[in-house]
Each structure stands twice: as structure tokens, then as C-alpha cells.
Amino acid sequence: MSIEVLLIEDDRDLACTVIDYLELEGIQCDLATNGTAGYNIAIEGKHDVLVLDINMPGMDGFEVCRKLRRNGMSTPILMLTAMDTLDDKLKGFETGADDYLVKPFALKELAARLKALAGRKTNRARRLTVGNLVMDLDTRTVTREGCSISLSPTCWSLLETLMKNAPDVVEKSKLEQVIWQGDSPDSDALKVHLYRLRQKIDKPFSHPLIHTVSGYGVVIYGEGSERDQS
Incomplete structure (x- = not known):
């Protein structure tokens, strides 16, 4: 071979x-x-x-x-x-x-x-990690602080895109492209899905990870990262 x-x-x-x-x-x-x-x-x-x-x-x-x-x-x-x-x-x-x-x-x-x-079989799991948030791409599971989080397919796609680009800001147009191939059903659709994602990822925990950068896009970063100055 x-x-x-x-x-x-x-x-x-x-x-x-x-x-x-x-x-x-x-x-x-x-x-x-x-x-x-x-x-x-x-x-x-x-x-x-x-x-x-x-x-x-x-x-x-x-x-x-x-x-x-x-x-x-x-x-x-x-x-x-x-x-x-x-x-x-x-x-x-x-x-x-x-x-x-x-x-x-x-x-x-x-x-x-x-x-x-x-010829070596690696045991490295395909995981994305931001702070205490872990997304396992093989088992399709998400956990934060060890707690399992259930996501809809749309929220999963949003979170995966944000985590793969972290700690860079992702333009809203790119997020829309990921979900709807650029043809968003209406101007508020992305906003609604981001709200639902925050309800799952941030609301039950003390420190928010998902942040909106006004006029540009969305970013995810963990507590103690370079972006976290609060």
C-alpha cells in the first residue's frame, strides 16, 4: 500500500x-x-x-x-x-x-x-478543547466541567466552527455559510441559533465562553486565555 x-x-x-x-x-x-x-x-x-x-x-x-x-x-x-x-x-x-x-x-x-x-496507529482522540469545554468529534459528544451537553445539529455545527477557529473571531457570514450555505432563511435566524447555543454552553455555568464582537462576528475562548481580560 x-x-x-x-x-x-x-x-x-x-x-x-x-x-x-x-x-x-x-x-x-x-x-x-x-x-x-x-x-x-x-x-x-x-x-x-x-x-x-x-x-x-x-x-x-x-x-x-x-x-x-x-x-x-x-x-x-x-x-x-x-x-x-x-x-x-x-x-x-x-x-x-x-x-x-x-x-x-x-x-x-x-x-x-x-x-x-x-504504520503507527495513533491513540490521539479527535477532540476540540476550549477552556473546560470539550467536543469529541468521534463520539459526537460535548461536555463542560464534566457535564454532558446535548446539542441540535445546527448548534453542533456552530460550536464546531467556533472551536476549530478559536481563539479567532468567526465572521457571521462564515457561520451562515456553514449552516445554510450562505442562504440564511431570515436576518435573525443566526441570532436565534446562537442564543440557543449560549443557553446550552454558557447559561448553566459561571463563566461565558461565547462572545459577540459587535459589527464583525462571534468568538469562543476559555477563562484565562489571551482574549479573556475580564
């Missing part, structure tokens, strides 16, 4: 060398040349392993890895970088990397590590 790898690397010469060699090893490799593009491809979940440089334009490798893990991505990640200090390696593992290979490296070793990662 062939292995599908996404290489996120801004050095095109190195990337071409890696891709050519991996093809000889039976490993198919797609390329993204900056962190933002790499993240957008990786989040689709189509690859067996992600190979991630750290110093890249758009979004550095640490942030790409951190954001993927926060959004429930369980695909094995190998960081391939010239950053070789112990602190660099520890930071890579702390953000969610499964392996770490320092440049310069032997192509044969890279291929061996990729095959090992592709």
Missing part, C-alpha cells in the same frame, strides 16, 4: 530532492511551500504523514502543528528542520509532533521514519 505524505517546506530545491527520493521508496509526496497553505491542505486529512519545516512564511511550523492538533488532527507529524537545540525539539513535541529530524539528514533515514509513522 502506498504512503501519502504532505511536505510543508519553503526550500524548493530541498523539497524537489526529497520528493524525487521518496518516490523511489514508494512514497507519494505533495508539496506546500508556506505554513498557511500547508495547514489548509493538511486539515483535509488526506495524507498518512505530514512533514513540517519550522521556519516558514505565512505560519511557522510550531503554529501549524499546534493548530492542527487543537483542531483534532491526529495524522502523524514529523518536523524536519535545521533548529537542533534540545529546547527546539522539546517545543516541537509539546506542540504535537510525533518525530523530529534535524537538517542535514540522510534521505534513507527520512524514508524509514515516514514508513514507521505511517
